[in-house]
Amino acid sequence: MLVESLFHEYKVESNANDEIYLEMKVEDLLLAMRSSNNASAVVMRMTGRSADAFLTFTITTEDHLGNSRPITQNVPIVKIMTADGANNTAVFTEPMIPTPEVHIMLPQLERLRHIAASYKNLSDFIVISANLDGEMVFTTCDGSHQFNHTAGDAVTESITAKYGIAEKAHVETRFVNLHNPLLKLSEEEEHPHRERLRHRPKEFASVMIRVSDLQKVLQSHYIKPQNVICSVLHDHSVLFYVYLKDTNESTLTYFIPESAV
Template identity: 30%
Template sequence: MKFRGKIIDIACLNHFSRVVTTISKLTKMCVLRLTPDNLFFVLSGKVANGGVGMWCELLQANFFDEYQMEGVSSEFNEICLEVTPENLSRALKTVQNAKYVKIKLTRKHCPCLTIAAELPTLSSVSRVVTHDVPVDIIPKSLWHEFKEPSIPDFDVSIYLPPLKTLKNVVDRMKNLSNFLLIEANMNGEMKLKIQTDLVSVTTHFKDLGNPPWGEDSSQDGGPSHSRDPEDMAEARVDIRKLQQFLMGQQVNPSKAMCNLVHRNVVHLVVLHEDVSLQYFVPAVA
């Protein structure tokens, strides 16, 4: 197994660093899956058992000037590594103004992602900084746990309001309850509700719009045309898990969507030009 990549463009380096920082806010540990064309950050939380799930996909050509990898075999040409994204994020933050950054899979005292960067200097002597981020290599027998999740058969799909606005609302509601009820319909309406014995608070969003896949029942996962556009689907979630998702966003997305499986799961999708992030939050009774 071999992996090495090189980033020269500072804008690409900073963008990659922001993506990793976003991942680090969402989970303490995740799997970095390397293939010839893509990098994936995966958290295969058992949503059915109350865990969150995450799938973040990056096209390597949009970030790396050089990218070489050899998987476990020609038939299974990929590498799966368990990483602590916060360690990776810290290492990348220290080299943000570098002339170049090299990332390589190495074996020191344990397997590592070694990040080496040449930093600008006033003298003619180059200054190279190296960070070793420990990783665990995941055996092929466990790879099936880290495949792309299927889009659930959702009841409602809706665009989210600006994430900063949503975060401000959720931050305030978190002081009132540990749980939040999300309601939405195919008419572009969304409600966030807190209901306790002492207080009931609802925030209304209108004219959000619905993604085009929600208009065609023949597409996988799309809601059925038989559903009344006014009908609300709902899911009650742990507000801290939603807040964690909103706090983590370092990438300014071009689109953000929410798919609701009634009383089952909230599937959040954030799209940037070259990054897609899916986040699954299970509903609670």
């Protein structure tokens, strides 16, 4: 990510090409980030040396009267590494997934956040369905049902329930006239997206995930993204590509596998 995507002002000085490599516990950093959600200003600086080093966050909040109140939080630094040490540190392995067939632009994130919050009060699971005709459907699900989708038709519930448990409430939210981004493909490349667009544009691809996982993705509205593309892999997973504003080089990617009950 570009530095400008994260900081308004910054200054880094070190003997290693003005770069500093730090190892921290995610939960410690997350605690400071959550405290910064409603802040009017956040200043982060590195303090201490080696064994007692910290990332110190000065978080300024304002009450309804406009009075400012600073809060300081220290995030312990587990290790200060060299460039070679950082490059040789084991990182996570990206999951192997099939090629997505359906790509669609999400509606306004703020609107989706309210929908997801309402769904959370009704169910722990949600079925996300989309096609290449600009349609996207969110459906509540109790996690025990399978859903079938027919071309050009509304989302319909199959009669097969894994545990024979009926939903107490069934809520469906449908979006139409959304944008399906075109993939840059060579004429010789036989891509699943192209085959589906040519023969089955109205056919839905669907995946069931937890509402709480969707809510985590929608938190990206805080960074005011330029757009968010959703890629649905039927009965497998869903990916969200969050493109940051004012840059073509910074993208956040969320991968959510289908939930298993």
